[in-house]
Structure formats: C-alpha cells, structure tokens
Amino acid sequence: MSAKLKVARNPEPGPQPVRPAKSAAKLDRLIHERLRLGILSALAAGESMTFSDLKKLLSATDGNLSVHARKLEDANYIVCEKGFEGRVPRSEYRITPAGRRALEKYLNHMEALIRVARESM
Numbered sequence: 161m162s163a164k165l166k167v168a169r170n171p172e173p174g175p176q177p178v179r180p181a182k183s184a185a186k187l188d189r190l191i192h193e194r195l196r197l198g199i200l201s202a203l204a205a206g207e208s209m210t211f212s213d214l215k216k217l218l219s220a221t222d223g224n225l226s227v228h229a230r231k232l233e234d235a236n237y238i239v240c241e242k243g244f245e246g247r248v249p250r251s252e253y254r255i256t257p258a259g260r261r262a263l264e265k266y267l268n269h270m271e272a273l274i275r276v277a278r279e280s281m
Contacts, residue, residue, distance in 0.1 A: 195228045203255035211251040
C-alpha cells in the first residue's frame with residue numbers, strides 16, 4: 161500500500177499577526193543595545209556629530225563610546241571621518257543610508273511590538 165503525502169497549503173497571504181515573544185527575538189541585536197541605539201538615533205536626527213558631542217549627549221565614557229561606535233562602523237551603519245582641528249584630533253560620525261534603513265526597520269518593529277502589547281492590556 162502506498163502512503164500519500166498531504167501537503168498543507170497556506171491560506172491567502174496577508175498580514176500575519178505579530179507574536180511579541182517570537183518577534184522580539186528577531187530584533188536587530190546590533191541596534192537594540194542602549195548606547196548603539198542612542199548613537200544611531202542622535203546621528204539620524206542631525207547631519208553629523210563629533211565624538212565629544214556624542215559622549216556628552218549619551219553620558220558615555222571614551223572607551224564605551226569607542227567600542228560601540230566601532231561595532232556600528234563594522235556593520236556599515238555609521239562612518240567616521242578623522243582629522244584635526246588645529247592640533248587637536250577630531251572624529252566626526254555620520255549615519256549611512258544602510259544605517260538609516262536599519263534604524264527605520266528597527267523602529268517599525270518596536271512600534272509593532274508596542275501596538276500588540278497595548279492591545280493586549
């Protein structure tokens with residue numbers, strides 16, 4: 161006797177409900193860290209910021225800001241231009257188009273999670 165394999169067919173494609181537990185696990189972990197989210201948000205709001213300005217704004221230490229900025233640079237979310245102002249080193253950061261898209265996607269994801277959480281209250 162031969163067994164027939166039943167193939168489950170999906171109904172018409174449409175918006176799938178957001179499941180907070182599974183959906184939260186899919187957040188961009190690179191952006192989800194507090195300081196990196198702060199860096200991207202600050203840079204998205206303006207054209208560029210210096211290392212010193214970001215440090216003051218985010219109340220970060222030199223080492224902490226440097227490490228997190230490097231991770232965003234490695235992901236091509238931000239760029240850093242180094243130069244001198246007189247004899248003083250100056251690092252200026254700017255968000256890239258890829259960083260802007262990643263931040264937009266992250267924010268949309270968070271908004272969907274918030275909406276579902278509010279609806280379930």
